[in-house]
Amino acid sequence: MTVLKALREVLPGESFLYLGDTARLPYGTKSPRTITRYLQQNVSFLKSVGVKAVVVACNTASTVLKEAHLNGLPVYGVIEPGARAALAGTHAGVIGVLATRATVHSGAYEQALLAIRSDVHVVQQACPLLVPLVEEGWAHDPVTETVLHRYLTAPLEAHVDTLILGCTHYPVLKDVVQKMAGPTIRVIDSAHALAYEVAADIEAGRIPANGDGGGIQVFTTDISPSFQQLGSHILAPHAIDSWELADIRGD
Amino acid sequence: MTVLKALREVLPGESFLYLGDTARLPYGTKSPRTITRYLQQNVSFLKSVGVKAVVVACNTASTVLKEAHLNGLPVYGVIEPGARAALAGTHAGVIGVLATRATVHSGAYEQALLAIRSDVHVVQQACPLLVPLVEEGWAHDPVTETVLHRYLTAPLEAHVDTLILGCTHYPVLKDVVQKMAGPTIRVIDSAHALAYEVAADIEAGRIPANGDGGGIQVFTTDISPSFQQLGSHILAPHAIDSWELADIRGD
Incomplete structure (x- = not known):
């Protein structure tokens, strides 16, 4: 959410789809093999809902990121x-x-x-x-x-x-x-360093610009009222337009 | 591991197979729906390797345990x-x-x-x-x-x-x-209260007694050196005979 907040501030015209893998958090105690599998499943989900680029807003997950593209999408680590x-x-x-x-x-x-x-x-x-x-x-x-x-x-x-x-x-x-x-x-x-790099790639045409007004949709892999509360708190004053459950298998 | 230690002390003749779901820990932040699914997968795995009874050595997982049997096995919560x-x-x-x-x-x-x-x-x-x-x-x-x-x-x-x-x-x-x-x-x-209840059920013939000497095999769902270190430390002076990776899908 701290990364989403920075992206929102730097790219006010873009829409964001945030996936919180709350069912399998935290990644910080898991092995590279497991984190890589989760990352691939998560990027597949994001591709299926139609994003144009992926930001891996987690340092632990970013450590296993070896490529600049995953599933044909540009992908950024922190x-x-x-x-x-x-x-x-x-x-x-x-x-x-x-x-x-x-x-x-x-x-x-x-x-x-x-x-x-x-x-x-x-x-x-x-x-x-x-x-x-x-x-x-x-x-x-x-x-x-x-x-x-x-x-x-x-x-x-x-x-x-x-x-x-x-x-x-x-x-x-x-x-x-x-x-x-x-x-x-x-x-x-x-977070801000990353947001400026994404903005530069949009500016340079490496990612198409949206300019469609900029909504924020949030998906999580588990129901988590405390995540919802903390997430909204961190993101404020920016508002979240929708919260939905993402069914990412298999677990 | 604190529960395994109590069981080891109270039941020195029994063998134990410990499954640590380290890939999906902690359960304490997950929803009942997700925990129930994980619990069923874990009990299926334990049945496949031939245990005669299951102890759910986690309070959070115990909270979703509504039956005294799962997959035909006697199952104990804490x-x-x-x-x-x-x-x-x-x-x-x-x-x-x-x-x-x-x-x-x-x-x-x-x-x-x-x-x-x-x-x-x-x-x-x-x-x-x-x-x-x-x-x-x-x-x-x-x-x-x-x-x-x-x-x-x-x-x-x-x-x-x-x-x-x-x-x-x-x-x-x-x-x-x-x-x-x-x-x-x-x-x-x-832990000790639970161990005495399991011992009473073995004594009463509700679970067959082993008396085969009492080994401890540990399975984890992820490679985790810090878990291995902490687990061995908590269990001491009792030793662990083997550490293996359990492939529990799907995640």
């Missing part, structure tokens, strides 16, 4: 845009990555950063409690500050000057991370 | 044994239930308690952060104490004299919960 935005501003060349255990384990950000600039030093930190803290609605809470303080210790001791929020839940925590990291550290979320 | 153990010792008749959001939402403990004794007062508390805290290995940590302090406020203000640990992750936190609740409150975990 890793490379985040890496490019981090490199664009680092002076020290020391970049921290906060992410789920699976994203850290994949080394995807480190690889993406080093592929562009081989002399940067990357400090990865797995933060498995941040997603449940956001989902509990405790983003602005002393408990979250205590947990963040612990997660930030290693990156700050390594003197990072840039911190990548390597999970699409974390933009909700951006101001808290910024406060705890201090004003000299740049905090990067991939 | 809710009723926990409720009976809680009622056996309460003086005040005020019982607290700590559980996942899904278990609290189902009202399963409240229904089970009131079905046996209609004058008890039940205080349910959803504790969504406890599972990730246990899985992070922070069971004995100031952060967990702070979170528990918050979750225990409502039950303690209602003057419970018994607290049910209504999630199979929580026995790892039993001593911390006991310390924070104080010595006058009984803390119940369903």
